[in-house]
Amino acid sequence: MTNERFEAPTPLHPFKKAIVIGAGRGIGEAIARKLTREGYLVGVVSQNFDNAKKVSNQINTDAGEILSLAYTHDVKNFDEVDGLLKQVMDDLGGLDLLVYNAGILLPTTLTTYQFENDRTMMEVNVTGAMAWINAVAPIFQDLKRGQIVGISSVAGDRGRVKNPAYTASKGAFSTYLEAIRNRLSRHGVNVLTVKPGFVQTDMTKNQTGLFWLITPEKAAEDIWKAIKSKKQTIYTPFQWRYLMLVIQHIPSFIFRRLSF
Amino acid sequence: MESKTESTQTFQTLENFGHSLSAPSIVITPKTVDEIYQGVKFAKKNGYQIAARGAGRSYNDAALNGGGVVMLFTEMNNITSWDPETGLITCEPGVTLEQLWHKILPDGWWPPVVSGTMTTTLGGCLGMNIHGKNNYRMGTFGEHVVEFTALLPNGAELTCSPNLNGDLFYSMISGMGMLGFFTSITMKMKKVDSGYITVNAFPVYNLDEHLTAIERDAPTHDYTVGWLDTMVGGEALGRGQIHAANYVHGNEDPNPSSSMKLESQILPEKMFGVFPKSLIHYFMKPFSNNLGWKLVSTAKYVASLRTGKYNQSHAAFHFLLDYVPNWEKAYGRGGLIQYQSFLPKETARETWTKLIDLSLSYHLPSYLGVTKRHRPDKFLLTHAVDGFSLAMDFKVTSANQKKLSQMLQEFDKMVLEAGGRFYFAKNSETSRQTTEQFLGAETIERFKALKRRTDPDMVLESDLYKRLFA
Numbered sequence: 001m002t003n004e005r006f007e008a009p010t011p012l013h014p015f016k017k018a019i020v021i022g023a024g025r026g027i028g029e030a031i032a033r034k035l036t037r038e039g040y041l042v043g044v045v046s047q048n049f050d051n052a053k054k055v056s057n058q059i060n061t062d063a064g065e066i067l068s069l070a071y072t073h074d075v076k077n078f079d080e081v082d083g084l085l086k087q088v089m090d091d092l093g094g095l096d097l098l099v100y101n102a103g104i105l106l107p108t109t110l111t112t113y114q115f116e117n118d119r120t121m122m123e124v125n126v127t128g129a130m131a132w133i134n135a136v137a138p139i140f141q142d143l144k145r146g147q148i149v150g151i152s153s154v155a156g157d158r159g160r161v162k163n164p165a166y167t168a169s170k171g172a173f174s175t176y177l178e179a180i181r182n183r184l185s186r187h188g189v190n191v192l193t194v195k196p197g198f199v200q201t202d203m204t205k206n207q208t209g210l211f212w213l214i215t216p217e218k219a220a221e222d223i224w225k226a227i228k229s230k231k232q233t234i235y236t237p238f239q240w241r242y243l244m245l246v247i248q249h250i251p252s253f254i255f256r257r258l259s260f
Numbered sequence: 261m262e263s264k265t266e267s268t269q270t271f272q273t274l275e276n277f278g279h280s281l282s283a284p285s286i287v288i289t290p291k292t293v294d295e296i297y298q299g300v301k302f303a304k305k306n307g308y309q310i311a312a313r314g315a316g317r318s319y320n321d322a323a324l325n326g327g328g329v330v331m332l333f334t335e336m337n338n339i340t341s342w343d344p345e346t347g348l349i350t351c352e353p354g355v356t357l358e359q360l361w362h363k364i365l366p367d368g369w370w371p372p373v374v375s376g377t378m379t380t381t382l383g384g385c386l387g388m389n390i391h392g393k394n395n396y397r398m399g400t401f402g403e404h405v406v407e408f409t410a411l412l413p414n415g416a417e418l419t420c421s422p423n424l425n426g427d428l429f430y431s432m433i434s435g436m437g438m439l440g441f442f443t444s445i446t447m448k449m450k451k452v453d454s455g456y457i458t459v460n461a462f463p464v465y466n467l468d469e470h471l472t473a474i475e476r477d478a479p480t481h482d483y484t485v486g487w488l489d490t491m492v493g494g495e496a497l498g499r500g501q502i503h504a505a506n507y508v509h510g511n512e513d514p515n516p517s518s519s520m521k522l523e524s525q526i527l528p529e530k531m532f533g534v535f536p537k538s539l540i541h542y543f544m545k546p547f548s549n550n551l552g553w554k555l556v557s558t559a560k561y562v563a564s565l566r567t568g569k570y571n572q573s574h575a576a577f578h579f580l581l582d583y584v585p586n587w588e589k590a591y592g593r594g595g596l597i598q599y600q601s602f603l604p605k606e607t608a609r610e611t612w613t614k615l616i617d618l619s620l621s622y623h624l625p626s627y628l629g630v631t632k633r634h635r636p637d638k639f640l641l642t643h644a645v646d647g648f649s650l651a652m653d654f655k656v657t658s659a660n661q662k663k664l665s666q667m668l669q670e671f672d673k674m675v676l677e678a679g680g681r682f683y684f685a686k687n688s689e690t691s692r693q694t695t696e697q698f699l700g701a702e703t704i705e706r707f708k709a710l711k712r713r714t715d716p717d718m719v720l721e722s723d724l725y726k727r728l729f730a
Contacts, residue, residue, distance in 0.1 A: 011281055011320075011597045087307065090328050093723060094284045095284070139284070
């Protein structure tokens, strides 16, 4: 880490504090940018330090002050979480918001089965989130404030033939977030589940048949509004909520014959 | 202790005085010197830094350390010895001024220097080297310390007095808790003959009269303080009321043993005998805006036009901030900040005229102005000057933050140009550059050199220290 320090909050120049996991590009990057424009200091965490550094440098150059710092961390290294959380909280001077955006989709075909890929998706998309949320939840619970945001996916609403492990991981993440919300809401802590549809990121770059495609900036805008108004679950863009409602109710004898 | 901190690293939200900042920290509350050391070891082992905190009465981030450890001294609060013959008292650092005067006044003594609130701890008073309404005569709190013992983060325990480890004596006092922890403090108290003080109250009609009156009366009075109506400009700019007070001496008090009893001193909990004061701040809140406060300020000024001479208890005279409990909550959600500038007597008049005019043209008047007379002292990070100070309270709202911040930056420039100084327990917006300018690079380097000696691992860093020095 460098000798850089976050801007120090004063009564007339206050800041809220956030950690965004998986902020090196895509939706996470857009959220980190948005938060710094809304009065947050942000710890930009990415597996790829160069990406994290690029994001944080650009944020700081645009703002003319140090609103973000870069940290490198592979969410599969669960043992690193406690130490890194401690360090980032110390650098930030506290924590008001955790955004877990790390996610991976490894392509597969309708007839391949690769355990290693499935395990990686589960570890990045769910287990890593559990490691972070388990570290942050007791702190927020004691402080009786704070907010946890999980970037899940519409893919988790149904088990689909295209990618069993990805849909399972997002389904697990959504259910986990719901349970954590039920635990923490009584302590004044809000948990927000975000279910994006198709967003223009590296993840969707080579996919075909995309519709309602939005930019990461648009997703970040929706997510920020939901953070501000302490929503519980949002779809972005919003029309996915209605589409998924329909999809969730497609009977299995039809759904299992679909190729989507 | 060790096992307790290991197993329960719970974060707790701490605030500053004025409720304008808050930060979560792991709070360690030592009761013994060994427990302080265990706390230091815990912090080092886990990569945390530590801020020392007493009563939390700093208006800025001096006793906060967001995301790190705060060592809270409120439970290390025993008075270990008191000698009513010599007036020497030895206390642990968490002893409050309230405990102190309760102990000594019945024996005919009073603390030589006190702050406007009695909730402050001795450790905090020394870390900031506080002053009172008698700064021009009695100096700062630190000038009455005979010796103290300290635990340094490097594990050393040592005794400091003006002649023993003098460099640390003159830098730990005023050192914001950034060199080490006070573990025991021995001070000399002031003999008094009565529990009363005679107060002369009279009005002044502009800033020139205001400062002239303070300068004229200070040499003949034990205490001198002014209230300045910061809401008016023009001809009347600087108008207000002066309180010049003297101890009541020997035969002037017919019954000193009675006036020095605690019952004669305790601040009443009810106003006019019926109205609970703990509720007053709710009733102040509707006035806490520019128009409402102008009304209050003007009423106060009109009331002060009558010249008066009266006797008042020590506690009632000194601890104005305790008179209305939680008064600071009247400022609402954004809280308040205080801006205090210390100016040489030659430049004070001109500079404060500019400051007040500027605040009125910004429509951001201060709601309370308090003036005092000061003298320089020998402590390393001193805020004192041969001149005056003006403390101004400003209400903070989310709508005025930007403007207020811009105005205070202009204030800082004017004060620096006039050779002024600032105080680390008060101003929250002072920048690193301003600090370097008024302290001087050499002083800061001397402080940092001492810190490298006492705290080589840089364990002691409050949010204030990080913001201005680290």
